[in-house]
Amino acid sequence: MPSPMRAPFALFVASLVCLAPAAVRAQAAPPVQLLSSLAPTTAARRPVWSGLTEPARTVVLSLDGRILGSARADAHGRWVFASPLDLTAGAHHLGAWVSGTDPLGDNAVRRSFSVAGCTDASSCEGATPVCDADASLCRACRFDAECAGEGSRCALSGPTRGMCVAPPPVVTVPAAGSALDARGLVMGTAAPNASVAILVDGGEVARVLADERGTFAWSAAGLPRAWHEFSAAVVESGLVGAPGPSNRAIVVECVDDAACGGRRCEPARFVCAR
16 A cells, blocks of 8 residues: 655655656746836837846847847846837837747736827937928938037948937058968057947857947957958947948968968968978
8 A cells, every 4th residue: 555655745846857857947038028128108119128037048029020139138138129210109019038939828928009100309218219290200410510429420321310329430450451460469449438340241250348448359260261351330239330440451370470370371371390
Protein backbone atom coordinates (compact mmCIF):
# COMPACT_ATOMS: atom_id res chain seq x y z
CA MET A 1 0.00 0.00 0.00
CA PRO A 2 1.52 3.41 -0.94
CA SER A 3 2.64 5.66 1.87
CA PRO A 4 0.29 8.65 2.52
CA MET A 5 3.34 10.92 2.11
CA ARG A 6 4.26 9.49 -1.29
CA ALA A 7 1.04 10.44 -3.09
CA PRO A 8 1.39 14.23 -2.62
CA PHE A 9 5.10 13.99 -3.51
CA ALA A 10 4.26 12.11 -6.72
CA LEU A 11 1.68 14.75 -7.62
CA PHE A 12 4.28 17.49 -6.97
CA VAL A 13 6.81 15.80 -9.28
CA ALA A 14 4.18 15.29 -11.95
CA SER A 15 3.20 18.95 -11.78
CA LEU A 16 6.84 19.95 -12.31
CA VAL A 17 7.04 17.75 -15.38
CA CYS A 18 3.86 19.27 -16.79
CA LEU A 19 4.93 22.83 -16.02
CA ALA A 20 8.49 22.45 -17.35
CA PRO A 21 7.65 23.17 -21.03
CA ALA A 22 5.73 26.31 -19.98
CA ALA A 23 8.70 27.45 -17.91
CA VAL A 24 11.03 26.93 -20.87
CA ARG A 25 8.69 28.94 -23.06
CA ALA A 26 8.61 31.76 -20.52
CA GLN A 27 12.40 31.90 -20.50
CA ALA A 28 12.49 31.87 -24.30
CA ALA A 29 10.10 34.85 -24.49
CA PRO A 30 11.24 37.59 -22.09
CA PRO A 31 8.62 40.28 -21.46
CA VAL A 32 8.74 43.77 -22.94
CA GLN A 33 7.67 46.69 -20.77
CA LEU A 34 6.59 50.02 -22.27
CA LEU A 35 7.61 52.90 -19.99
CA SER A 36 6.99 55.97 -22.13
CA SER A 37 3.47 57.36 -21.85
CA LEU A 38 1.16 56.56 -24.72
CA ALA A 39 -1.90 58.80 -24.47
CA PRO A 40 -5.12 57.67 -26.21
CA THR A 41 -4.76 60.74 -28.46
CA THR A 42 -1.52 62.49 -29.35
CA ALA A 43 -0.41 65.26 -31.69
CA ALA A 44 3.19 64.00 -31.85
CA ARG A 45 3.80 62.76 -35.38
CA ARG A 46 7.13 61.10 -34.46
CA PRO A 47 6.65 59.56 -31.01
CA VAL A 48 9.63 58.28 -29.02
CA TRP A 49 8.91 55.02 -27.20
CA SER A 50 11.06 53.50 -24.47
CA GLY A 51 10.89 50.58 -22.08
CA LEU A 52 12.57 47.65 -20.39
CA THR A 53 13.40 44.06 -21.25
CA GLU A 54 16.30 41.69 -20.60
CA PRO A 55 19.76 43.27 -21.08
CA ALA A 56 21.24 43.15 -24.62
CA ARG A 57 17.97 41.90 -26.12
CA THR A 58 16.62 43.37 -29.38
CA VAL A 59 13.07 44.75 -29.26
CA VAL A 60 11.10 44.79 -32.53
CA LEU A 61 8.37 47.41 -33.00
CA SER A 62 5.49 47.40 -35.44
CA LEU A 63 2.87 49.94 -36.41
CA ASP A 64 -0.45 48.87 -37.88
CA GLY A 65 0.90 45.39 -38.64
CA ARG A 66 4.10 46.55 -40.37
CA ILE A 67 7.59 46.47 -38.89
CA LEU A 68 8.85 49.94 -37.93
CA GLY A 69 12.33 48.91 -36.79
CA SER A 70 14.16 47.60 -33.75
CA ALA A 71 16.02 48.83 -30.68
CA ARG A 72 18.72 47.05 -28.69
CA ALA A 73 18.48 47.13 -24.91
CA ASP A 74 21.54 48.30 -22.99
CA ALA A 75 23.28 46.54 -20.10
CA HIS A 76 20.41 47.58 -17.80
CA GLY A 77 17.68 46.38 -20.18
CA ARG A 78 16.67 49.90 -21.23
CA TRP A 79 15.67 50.51 -24.86
CA VAL A 80 14.46 53.58 -26.79
CA PHE A 81 12.98 53.91 -30.27
CA ALA A 82 11.87 56.99 -32.22
CA SER A 83 9.39 56.64 -35.05
CA PRO A 84 11.39 56.91 -38.31
CA LEU A 85 8.43 58.44 -40.17
CA ASP A 86 5.65 60.96 -39.67
CA LEU A 87 2.50 59.18 -38.52
CA THR A 88 -0.71 59.96 -40.35
CA ALA A 89 -3.71 61.34 -38.50
CA GLY A 90 -6.14 58.70 -37.23
CA ALA A 91 -6.07 55.42 -35.31
CA HIS A 92 -2.86 53.35 -34.99
CA HIS A 93 -1.82 50.10 -33.33
CA LEU A 94 1.64 49.68 -31.79
CA GLY A 95 3.31 46.32 -31.12
CA ALA A 96 6.59 45.52 -29.35
CA TRP A 97 8.24 42.16 -28.70
CA VAL A 98 11.66 40.58 -28.26
CA SER A 99 13.27 39.50 -31.52
CA GLY A 100 12.88 35.78 -32.18
CA THR A 101 9.75 35.41 -30.04
CA ASP A 102 6.03 35.34 -30.82
CA PRO A 103 4.78 38.87 -31.63
CA LEU A 104 1.30 37.74 -30.57
CA GLY A 105 2.47 36.08 -27.35
CA ASP A 106 1.52 37.09 -23.81
CA ASN A 107 4.89 38.82 -23.28
CA ALA A 108 4.47 41.17 -26.25
CA VAL A 109 3.13 44.72 -25.89
CA ARG A 110 0.11 45.85 -27.87
CA ARG A 111 -1.31 49.39 -27.60
CA SER A 112 -3.85 51.43 -29.58
CA PHE A 113 -3.76 55.21 -29.92
CA SER A 114 -4.78 57.92 -32.35
CA VAL A 115 -2.89 60.86 -33.88
CA ALA A 116 -4.51 64.28 -34.24
CA GLY A 117 -3.39 67.28 -36.25
CA CYS A 118 -2.07 70.44 -34.58
CA THR A 119 -3.09 74.10 -34.82
CA ASP A 120 -0.48 75.62 -32.46
CA ALA A 121 2.45 74.61 -30.26
CA SER A 122 0.21 74.06 -27.21
CA SER A 123 -1.22 70.93 -28.84
CA CYS A 124 2.24 69.42 -29.40
CA GLU A 125 4.15 67.35 -26.85
CA GLY A 126 7.20 65.26 -26.02
CA ALA A 127 10.06 65.27 -28.50
CA THR A 128 8.04 67.14 -31.16
CA PRO A 129 6.98 70.45 -29.56
CA VAL A 130 6.71 72.68 -32.66
CA CYS A 131 3.54 72.88 -34.74
CA ASP A 132 4.17 73.13 -38.47
CA ALA A 133 0.74 74.63 -39.14
CA ASP A 134 1.10 74.50 -42.92
CA ALA A 135 1.41 70.70 -42.79
CA SER A 136 -0.58 70.27 -39.55
CA LEU A 137 2.40 68.31 -38.19
CA CYS A 138 4.10 68.43 -34.78
CA ARG A 139 7.87 68.39 -35.15
CA ALA A 140 10.88 69.14 -32.99
CA CYS A 141 11.81 71.94 -35.38
CA ARG A 142 11.13 73.50 -38.75
CA PHE A 143 14.33 75.55 -39.06
CA ASP A 144 17.68 75.93 -37.31
CA ALA A 145 16.64 78.93 -35.16
CA GLU A 146 14.26 76.66 -33.22
CA CYS A 147 17.13 74.41 -32.09
CA ALA A 148 18.92 75.24 -28.85
CA GLY A 149 22.53 74.28 -28.24
CA GLU A 150 25.80 75.27 -29.88
CA GLY A 151 25.92 74.14 -33.50
CA SER A 152 22.60 72.27 -33.31
CA ARG A 153 20.59 72.35 -36.53
CA CYS A 154 17.20 71.21 -37.78
CA ALA A 155 17.39 68.11 -39.98
CA LEU A 156 15.33 68.69 -43.12
CA SER A 157 15.61 65.19 -44.60
CA GLY A 158 16.41 61.59 -43.78
CA PRO A 159 15.34 59.53 -40.74
CA THR A 160 15.86 62.47 -38.33
CA ARG A 161 13.77 64.95 -40.36
CA GLY A 162 12.12 67.51 -38.11
CA MET A 163 14.51 66.79 -35.21
CA CYS A 164 17.24 68.99 -33.73
CA VAL A 165 20.57 67.26 -34.32
CA ALA A 166 24.22 68.00 -33.66
CA PRO A 167 26.52 68.73 -36.64
CA PRO A 168 27.68 65.58 -38.49
CA PRO A 169 30.88 64.03 -37.07
CA VAL A 170 34.10 64.35 -39.04
CA VAL A 171 36.51 61.43 -39.56
CA THR A 172 40.09 62.68 -39.20
CA VAL A 173 41.91 59.30 -39.30
CA PRO A 174 42.40 57.87 -41.84
CA ALA A 175 42.88 60.94 -43.99
CA ALA A 176 41.71 60.82 -47.58
CA GLY A 177 44.12 58.83 -49.78
CA SER A 178 46.10 57.46 -46.82
CA ALA A 179 46.79 53.94 -45.57
CA LEU A 180 45.32 52.52 -42.36
CA ASP A 181 46.85 49.70 -40.37
CA ALA A 182 44.45 46.72 -40.22
CA ARG A 183 44.71 46.95 -36.42
CA GLY A 184 44.61 50.74 -36.33
CA LEU A 185 41.92 53.15 -35.17
CA VAL A 186 39.34 55.15 -37.08
CA MET A 187 39.17 58.48 -35.23
CA GLY A 188 37.30 61.74 -35.51
CA THR A 189 35.51 64.64 -33.84
CA ALA A 190 31.86 65.17 -32.94
CA ALA A 191 29.74 67.08 -30.44
CA PRO A 192 30.85 66.29 -26.85
CA ASN A 193 29.26 63.10 -25.47
CA ALA A 194 27.41 62.50 -28.76
CA SER A 195 26.41 59.03 -29.93
CA VAL A 196 28.22 58.37 -33.23
CA ALA A 197 27.57 55.76 -35.91
CA ILE A 198 30.72 54.60 -37.76
CA LEU A 199 30.05 54.07 -41.48
CA VAL A 200 32.26 52.00 -43.79
CA ASP A 201 31.36 52.03 -47.47
CA GLY A 202 28.04 53.66 -46.56
CA GLY A 203 26.96 50.98 -44.08
CA GLU A 204 26.87 51.24 -40.29
CA VAL A 205 29.45 48.98 -38.62
CA ALA A 206 29.46 50.27 -35.03
CA ARG A 207 28.24 52.92 -32.60
CA VAL A 208 30.56 54.72 -30.20
CA LEU A 209 30.34 57.62 -27.77
CA ALA A 210 32.40 60.78 -28.15
CA ASP A 211 34.12 61.89 -24.96
CA GLU A 212 33.64 65.27 -23.28
CA ARG A 213 36.16 66.79 -25.69
CA GLY A 214 34.20 65.47 -28.67
CA THR A 215 36.72 62.85 -29.85
CA PHE A 216 35.79 59.29 -30.78
CA ALA A 217 37.65 56.17 -31.93
CA TRP A 218 36.86 52.71 -33.33
CA SER A 219 39.14 49.77 -34.10
CA ALA A 220 39.40 48.80 -37.77
CA ALA A 221 40.28 45.20 -36.88
CA GLY A 222 38.55 42.74 -39.19
CA LEU A 223 38.09 45.08 -42.14
CA PRO A 224 39.14 43.57 -45.49
CA ARG A 225 42.43 44.87 -46.87
CA ALA A 226 41.11 47.09 -49.61
CA TRP A 227 40.02 50.64 -50.35
CA HIS A 228 37.11 51.80 -48.19
CA GLU A 229 35.02 54.93 -47.65
CA PHE A 230 35.06 56.05 -44.00
CA SER A 231 32.48 58.46 -42.54
CA ALA A 232 30.40 58.97 -39.40
CA ALA A 233 26.91 60.18 -38.49
CA VAL A 234 25.27 61.46 -35.34
CA VAL A 235 22.68 59.20 -33.66
CA GLU A 236 19.61 61.03 -32.33
CA SER A 237 16.91 59.14 -30.37
CA GLY A 238 18.24 55.90 -31.84
CA LEU A 239 18.09 57.18 -35.43
CA VAL A 240 21.16 57.62 -37.65
CA GLY A 241 21.28 61.09 -39.19
CA ALA A 242 23.01 62.37 -42.30
CA PRO A 243 26.68 61.33 -42.51
CA GLY A 244 29.54 63.79 -42.46
CA PRO A 245 32.23 64.00 -45.17
CA SER A 246 33.81 60.70 -46.19
CA ASN A 247 37.49 59.82 -46.60
CA ARG A 248 38.57 57.14 -49.05
CA ALA A 249 41.54 55.22 -47.64
CA ILE A 250 43.16 51.81 -48.00
CA VAL A 251 43.32 49.25 -45.19
CA VAL A 252 46.68 47.44 -45.25
CA GLU A 253 48.57 44.87 -43.21
CA CYS A 254 50.94 47.44 -41.66
CA VAL A 255 52.11 51.01 -41.88
CA ASP A 256 55.12 50.62 -39.56
CA ASP A 257 57.06 47.89 -37.75
CA ALA A 258 54.84 48.10 -34.63
CA ALA A 259 52.09 46.14 -36.40
CA CYS A 260 54.40 43.29 -37.45
CA GLY A 261 55.15 41.66 -34.09
CA GLY A 262 58.95 41.97 -34.27
CA ARG A 263 59.17 41.77 -38.04
CA ARG A 264 59.73 44.64 -40.44
CA CYS A 265 57.00 46.47 -42.34
CA GLU A 266 58.16 46.60 -45.94
CA PRO A 267 58.03 50.20 -47.20
CA ALA A 268 55.64 51.01 -50.05
CA ARG A 269 54.19 47.48 -49.96
CA PHE A 270 52.52 47.85 -46.51
CA VAL A 271 53.09 44.15 -45.70
CA CYS A 272 55.14 42.50 -42.97
CA ALA A 273 58.38 40.87 -44.13
CA ARG A 274 58.05 37.09 -44.32
